[in-house]
Amino acid sequence: MAVKKKGLGRGLDALFPEKSVKPAEKKPEQKPVATNESLHQQEEGSLNASVVKSAAETKDTAQATVVEEPKKSEMLVKISKVEPNRTQPRKQFDEDALLELSESIKQFGILQPLLVSDKGDYYEIIAGERRWRAAKLAGLKEVPVIIKEFNDQQVVEISLIENIQREDLNPIEEAMAYKRLIDEFKLKQDNIAERVSKSRTAVTNSLRLLKLDERVQQMLIDEMISAGHARAILAITDKDKQTSVAMKVFDEKLSVRETEKLVKHIVEPPKKTQKTVNTAEDAIYESLEEKMKGIMGTRVFIHRKKNNKGKIEIEYYSRDELERIIELFESIR
Structure with a gap:
C-alpha cells in the first residue's frame, strides 16, 4: 500500500505570489495547538x-526565513x-x-x-x-x-489537492477534476501533474478512465472493480462489451492479471486457419462448434485432422469457470 504524503507538495505554493524575504528575526512564542485523535x-x-502562509526562496542570502x-x-x-x-x-x-x-x-x-x-x-x-x-x-x-x-481555477486546484493528499477522491472524481482543469482553465497535463505532485503518466491514466462506459465508471465508483481492472477493460472499444466484461470480473472475482488475459483474448482472438474452400463439411463442423458453445457456455473449437480425426478445445477464464465445466461433464455421465 502506498504511503500517504504528509505535505501538499508544490501544488499550493504555485497558487500564491512570492512574498518578500526578510533577515531572520525572533518570532513571538506561539501557543501550542491542542491535538486530537488521529481521525x-x-x-x-x-x-x-x-493557504495562509507561503515561503519565498532567495539565492542572494544563505539563510532566510518565511514571512x-x-x-x-x-x-x-x-x-x-x-x-x-x-x-x-x-x-x-x-x-x-x-x-x-x-x-x-x-x-x-x-x-x-x-x-x-x-x-x-x-x-x-x-x-x-x-x-x-x-x-x-x-x-x-x-x-x-x-x-x-x-479565482475559480485556484478553488478547483485547492479542492483537488486537499482531497488527493488525503486519498478521499474515487478514481472517477479525480479524473473529472483533471478534465475540468484542462477544459475550463486550459492547463496541460504536465502542469496538473506538477500541481498535484503526481507523475504525468498517473494523470494520463486517470483521464483515460473517462473513456469507459458510464456503467463501468459507476462500478468503479462503487468499488465493484478496481482502477487496475478498469484500465485493462479500456482496451475494449465497444461500450456494451466493456460492461459485460466488467460484470464478469465482478461476478467471478477475477484478478487484474486474469482480466488482462480475458480482454486480450477478446481484442485479439486466435486466428483460425484460412480455408480455401467453404465446403458443406465445413458448415457442419461450424454448426457443431456453435452447438457446443451453447452447451458449454464458453468458446469451443473443433480442430480437424485427416481421416476424420481431430481434437476439441474448450476455453475457460477462471478457476470457477473450470470447475463449472467439470461439473457440467459430471452431470452428463
Whole structure:
C-alpha cells in the first residue's frame, strides 16, 4: 500500500505570489495547538496552514526565513450561512467516517477553521467540507471560518489537492477534476501533474478512465472493480462489451492479471486457419462448434485432422469457470 504524503507538495505554493524575504528575526512564542485523535488530526491536515502562509526562496542570502501573511481574522459564523462548493471534485462522503469525526468534534470542537469565500449572502467552502458536514451531524450552530478570496481555477486546484493528499477522491472524481482543469482553465497535463505532485503518466491514466462506459465508471465508483481492472477493460472499444466484461470480473472475482488475459483474448482472438474452400463439411463442423458453445457456455473449437480425426478445445477464464465445466461433464455421465 502506498504511503500517504504528509505535505501538499508544490501544488499550493504555485497558487500564491512570492512574498518578500526578510533577515531572520525572533518570532513571538506561539501557543501550542491542542491535538486530537488521529481521525480528526488527519482531517485538519496542513492544507489551510499552507493557504495562509507561503515561503519565498532567495539565492542572494544563505539563510532566510518565511514571512507570514498577516493572519486572517478567524470568526464564528452560523453553520446555516455556510454552503459547500457545488463544483468541488469530491461528491461522495463515507457516512461512517463522518459519524466518527462528528463524535470527535463534539468532544474537542473544530481545531482548524474552514477556509471560505464570501459570496455576500452566504459563505462558500473552499476547503473543509468534511468538517462542515461532521459539524452539522454534531449539532453545532456555529463554525470557525477564515475568509479568503481565490479565482475559480485556484478553488478547483485547492479542492483537488486537499482531497488527493488525503486519498478521499474515487478514481472517477479525480479524473473529472483533471478534465475540468484542462477544459475550463486550459492547463496541460504536465502542469496538473506538477500541481498535484503526481507523475504525468498517473494523470494520463486517470483521464483515460473517462473513456469507459458510464456503467463501468459507476462500478468503479462503487468499488465493484478496481482502477487496475478498469484500465485493462479500456482496451475494449465497444461500450456494451466493456460492461459485460466488467460484470464478469465482478461476478467471478477475477484478478487484474486474469482480466488482462480475458480482454486480450477478446481484442485479439486466435486466428483460425484460412480455408480455401467453404465446403458443406465445413458448415457442419461450424454448426457443431456453435452447438457446443451453447452447451458449454464458453468458446469451443473443433480442430480437424485427416481421416476424420481431430481434437476439441474448450476455453475457460477462471478457476470457477473450470470447475463449472467439470461439473457440467459430471452431470452428463
